[in-house]
Amino acid sequence: MRVFLASGNAHKVAELRTLAAASGLPVTIHSAREAGGMPPVVEDSGTFRGNAGKKARALLAVLPPGAWALADDSGVCVDALDGAPGVESAYYAGPHSDPAANLAKLVEVMRPVPEDRRGACFLSVLCLAGPEGVEEFFEGRCEGRLCYEPRGGEGFGYDPLFIPHGFTATYAELGDEVKSRISHRARAWADLVSWVRMSRVTTSTSK
Numbered sequence: 001m002r003v004f005l006a007s008g009n010a011h012k013v014a015e016l017r018t019l020a021a022a023s024g025l026p027v028t029i030h031s032a033r034e035a036g037g038m039p040p041v042v043e044d045s046g047t048f049r050g051n052a053g054k055k056a057r058a059l060l061a062v063l064p065p066g067a068w069a070l071a072d073d074s075g076v077c078v079d080a081l082d083g084a085p086g087v088e089s090a091y092y093a094g095p096h097s098d099p100a101a102n103l104a105k106l107v108e109v110m111r112p113v114p115e116d117r118r119g120a121c122f123l124s125v126l127c128l129a130g131p132e133g134v135e136e137f138f139e140g141r142c143e144g145r146l147c148y149e150p151r152g153g154e155g156f157g158y159d160p161l162f163i164p165h166g167f168t169a170t171y172a173e174l175g176d177e178v179k180s181r182i183s184h185r186a187r188a189w190a191d192l193v194s195w196v197r198m199s200r201v202t203t204s205t206s207k
Helices: 010-023 048-060 086-091 099-110 171-182 184-198 200-205
Strands: 002-005 028-031 068-078 119-129 135-146 162-164
Touching: 002 010, 010 028, 010 068, 010 171, 010 184, 048 068, 048 086, 048 119, 048 135, 068 086, 068 099, 068 184, 086 099, 119 184, 135 184, 162 171, 171 184
Parallel strands: 002 028, 002 068
Antiparallel strands: 068 119, 119 135, 135 162
8 A cells, every 4th residue: 555645844754654564554654745846725715634635635636546545634732832833843933944943932932821821732633545436544643741841852843842741751852753653643644554454445455
């Protein structure tokens, strides 16, 4: 089963390849670059699900027959900010911002917020689109809180600021092995794996 990831984010490609290898499924994860590049998509649906669906359908339209498109739309949702940055996580510091600027803005915005109001969660929605019009969505969530200053050198995005429940270390300090078990994306992927194993449609169209 050839799956192309609808993203230019090399970190996401690497993370999903690790998850795919650990799952034992006969799945190979390819970057959109291997299919000629990710088509432009305006992520304006206002929801993780809507954006993931738009990206998956756009990539599927340019893939060879029999291939599958997988899109991830994810972000950090902060309780004290009424769920922001949320779907705007990738552009929190502006339309042309980079991950470092987004992280720095969240640190400053949250600086006056006390410990007991720093709850947050990471949310991921995966959309798998493939032959015969198949389109399935899988959601994963990881609850936790934000620390005051970034910590750790692993991971990407907001990882250095997020401490999942049950841990004292941030995503960026826990490392890939732990993160691949507890992260929002890992949980969404686990649901996708269950669907692949049970779905007659998938097994019949992915040979």
